[in-house]
Amino acid sequence: xxxxxxxxxxxxxxxxxxxxxxxxVFFFWPAFDSLRLSLYRASPFGDRLIFIGGxxxxxxxxxxxxxxxxxxxxxxxxxxxxxxxxxxxxxxxLANARIRGLAVYxxxxxxxxxxxxxxxxVIWLFVFHPSFGVLPYLLSFVTDYQFNWFxxxxxxxxxxxxxxxxxxxxYNLAFYLAGLQAIPGSVLEAASVDGAGPVRRFxxxxxxxxxxxxxxxxxxxxxxxxxxxxxxxxxxTQGGPGDATSIxxxxxxxxxxxxxxxxxxxxxxxxxxxxxxxxxxxxxxxxEKKVTY
Amino acid sequence: MTRSALSVLVAAxxxxxxxPSTSRAATEIQFWHxxxxxxxxxxxxxxxxxxxxxxxxxxxxxHKGSYPETLNAAIAAYRAKQPxxxxxxxxxxxxxxxxxxxxxxxxxxxxxxxxAIDWNDLxxxxxxxxxxxxxxxxxxxxxxxxxxxxxxxxxxxxxGLPDKPPATWDAVESMARKLKTAGVKCPFSxxxxxxxxxxxxxxxxxxxxxxxxxxxxxxxxxLKINGPFGVKMMERLARGAKDGWFTYGGRLNKAEALMTAGxxxxxxxxxxxxxxxxxxxxxxxxxxxGPLPRLAGFPQxxxxxxxxxxxxxxxxxxxxxxxxxQFFKYLASTENQAWWAGVTGYLPLTNSTAKALEASGHYVKxxxxxxxxxxxxxxxxxxxxxxxxxxxxxxxxxxxxxQMENIFSGNKTAKQGLDDAVxxxxxxLKEFAALYR
Numbered sequence: 001x002x003x004x005x006x007x008x009x010x011x012x013x014x015x016x017x018x019x020x021x022x023x024x025v026f027f028f029w030p031a032f033d034s035l036r037l038s039l040y041r042a043s044p045f046g047d048r049l050i051f052i053g054g055x056x057x058x059x060x061x062x063x064x065x066x067x068x069x070x071x072x073x074x075x076x077x078x079x080x081x082x083x084x085x086x087x088x089x090x091x092x093x094l095a096n097a098r099i100r101g102l103a104v105y106x107x108x109x110x111x112x113x114x115x116x117x118x119x120x121x122v123i124w125l126f127v128f129h130p131s132f133g134v135l136p137y138l139l140s141f142v143t144d145y146q147f148n149w150f151x152x153x154x155x156x157x158x159x160x161x162x163x164x165x166x167x168x169x170x171y172n173l174a175f176y177l178a179g180l181q182a183i184p185g186s187v188l189e190a191a192s193v194d195g196a197g198p199v200r201r202f203x204x205x206x207x208x209x210x211x212x213x214x215x216x217x218x219x220x221x222x223x224x225x226x227x228x229x230x231x232x233x234x235x236x237t238q239g240g241p242g243d244a245t246s247i248x249x250x251x252x253x254x255x256x257x258x259x260x261x262x263x264x265x266x267x268x269x270x271x272x273x274x275x276x277x278x279x280x281x282x283x284x285x286x287x288e289k290k291v292t293y
Numbered sequence: 294m295t296r297s298a299l300s301v302l303v304a305a306x307x308x309x310x311x312x313p314s315t316s317r318a319a320t321e322i323q324f325w326h327x328x329x330x331x332x333x334x335x336x337x338x339x340x341x342x343x344x345x346x347x348x349x350x351x352x353x354x355x356h357k358g359s360y361p362e363t364l365n366a367a368i369a370a371y372r373a374k375q376p377x378x379x380x381x382x383x384x385x386x387x388x389x390x391x392x393x394x395x396x397x398x399x400x401x402x403x404x405x406x407x408x409a410i411d412w413n414d415l416x417x418x419x420x421x422x423x424x425x426x427x428x429x430x431x432x433x434x435x436x437x438x439x440x441x442x443x444x445x446x447x448x449x450x451x452x453g454l455p456d457k458p459p460a461t462w463d464a465v466e467s468m469a470r471k472l473k474t475a476g477v478k479c480p481f482s483x484x485x486x487x488x489x490x491x492x493x494x495x496x497x498x499x500x501x502x503x504x505x506x507x508x509x510x511x512x513x514x515x516l517k518i519n520g521p522f523g524v525k526m527m528e529r530l531a532r533g534a535k536d537g538w539f540t541y542g543g544r545l546n547k548a549e550a551l552m553t554a555g556x557x558x559x560x561x562x563x564x565x566x567x568x569x570x571x572x573x574x575x576x577x578x579x580x581x582x583g584p585l586p587r588l589a590g591f592p593q594x595x596x597x598x599x600x601x602x603x604x605x606x607x608x609x610x611x612x613x614x615x616x617x618x619q620f621f622k623y624l625a626s627t628e629n630q631a632w633w634a635g636v637t638g639y640l641p642l643t644n645s646t647a648k649a650l651e652a653s654g655h656y657v658k659x660x661x662x663x664x665x666x667x668x669x670x671x672x673x674x675x676x677x678x679x680x681x682x683x684x685x686x687x688x689x690x691x692x693x694x695x696q697m698e699n700i701f702s703g704n705k706t707a708k709q710g711l712d713d714a715v716x717x718x719x720x721x722l723k724e725f726a727a728l729y730r
């Protein structure tokens with residue numbers, strides 16, 4: 001790789017300064033403020049600020065509902081990520097084939113990514129609504145089972161997973177398509193000559209060569225499922241029924257902005273932050289070893 | 294996001310939207326509200342009418358989103374020391390506002406500016422809810438409603454039921470069962486699950502909701518909803534959900550979509566829903582209203598009010614407060630009160646407003662709007678029915694609705710669910726009490 005050389009020693013710093021400033025204002029400052037606030041019992045209007053040390057954390061860790069939320073978040077993120085990547089890879093492989101009208105297919109497949117999570121939520125809400133949704137209506141011909149996600153936790157969770165996977169689908173597909181196109185045709189041809197069928201070619205050549213893309217998408221989708229599904233959940237289930245879809249980020253928001261328990265909410269965001277840092281570190285530490293660039 | 298980051302954003306928003314227009318020398322008064330659609334237009338109407346009626350002050354009505362969003366915006370603005378004068382806060386925020394030390398009590402504001410308003414003319418449920426223990430009014434009553442019962446006349450006919458709303462829960466159950474048999478998809482449902490089916494039902498049957506007289510005598514720290522009454526009420530609803538005569542339609546006012554679509558036979562929600570239902574049902578189906586059903590064997594209380602009041606925030610300039618006092622005086626006139634109640638369908642807040650509406654024949658033309666008034670007049674004001682004042686009430690309501698879902702889905706028994714709701718709520722209430730010890 002060639003080294004870029006700046007003649008003015010300050011220029012590179014000046015060029016990165018805006019980015020650094022944005023990171024400080026919108027990440028470091030709020031993050032440190034959360035850290036500070038998590039040690040206090042704070043009143044909504046700021047008239048009372050009582051230092052309680054680890055009080056918010058012991059309250060959290062003494063609440064079984066919080067651990068349920070941790071489990072829900074991890075399970076939810078993993079399912080969204082794995083299902084999302086599998087579907088995207090499958091369709092990307094198909095879209096990579098030489099077929100007529102490919103450009104149209106690709107454009108159509110990329111579309112969902114252009115939709116805001118909350119809007120995606122509302123779309124799926126109409127599809128799934130127990131009373132006027134299309135899907136429950138169609139299912140009613142097949143089974144008597146009531147798919148009412150206002151009351152059934154697993155239905156609500158499934159709905160959110162499907163909506164999240166669909167929402168993130170276009171993004172994953174774009175990266176997989178780019179990855180597939182970067183695989184030299186000669187390698188695949190050589191394998192064909194050696195007698196490898198399409199399935200064998202996929203698992204022996206394509207999939208390993210796509211591992212950097214998969215790794216990148218895995219990390220990104222986990223973070224997406226952890227944080228950005230907020231809009232989806234807020235629009236559709238509000239964390240319910242019971243606390244079935246109350247993932248960590250939704251809980252932190254609800255206790256902070258709906259419930260105005262600011263210190264308690266800050267403690268949750270601190271734990272959330274640590275959790276995501278740990279998750280990303282683990283991914284880089286262990287998963288990256290298996291990646292061939 | 295943290296509060297300082299939020300304050301910065303809101304402060305920026307305030308600076309961008311709140312720059313006084315230089316063309317007018319009038320003092321500007323910021324009025325933040327949460328009214329949407331038609332109601333939002335009516336709020337603008339009041340502000341415009343007041344602005345046209347005099348030249349010293351200009352009331353700027355600004356929509357700030359939902360009730361919680363509006364409250365958050367006001368909190369952020371206050372903390373960022375950006376003056377804001379009037380904010381509309383929903384009834385669950387009452388204790389938060391009272392404890393905050395950030396508000397200029399309305400009775401004090403009016404006294405300081407020599408504006409006399411006959412507070413005794415306020416109907417007692419309203420006055421009771423928003424006054425301090427000494428009977429001083431802390432916020433300006435604005436939009437109040439109370440839950441009532443709605444029924445779908447066409448469904449009733451189809452099920453062979455008389456054209457009369459059920460007066461008791463026994464009747465609700467037996468009628469809803471018949472509606473179900475007749476093929477009605479949603480025999481009975483309710484919006485605002487906690488507000489209607491728990492909070493109001495306790496008050497309506499003179500049952501305590503929380504300790505310290507529902508938080509009126511001091512900060513409440515214990516909920517009382519897992520007593521025999523609460524359990525009986527929840528057991529009936531759980532049975533309804535299981536047998537299919539009660540359709541749970543979601544938290545907040547989500548279930549209203551079912552009634553609006555004409556699917557429900559019997560429905561309970563706020564009296565402020567009349568306008569929406571009237572518009573949605575036009576030419577499609579006939580409906581009627583009645584008072585909330587009663588549970589046999591429990592004493593008479595009264596339903597409680599929901600809605601919002603206007604709070605005056607500290608930190609403004611004296612001449613601005615003079616303007617706020619003038620605006621409230623304008624609002625309080627019987628003429629304006631009657632106009633507001635008439636066009637919005639909210640409860641008339643004063644006795645003279647109710648009389649004026651009656652005299653003008655308003656209730657003959659809008660009979661459903663009278664249902665809530667009749668219901669409240671027929672009730673008995675007791676310590677249990679004057680209202681509920683809790684810190685962090687929004688979180689408490691959420692804890693209750695979460696467990697109601699567990700009860701209705703059959704995951705928990707009524708008793709177990711209510712016990713769990715109480716345990717979580719008590720934890721939330723104790724946190725609030727610890728702040729203001």
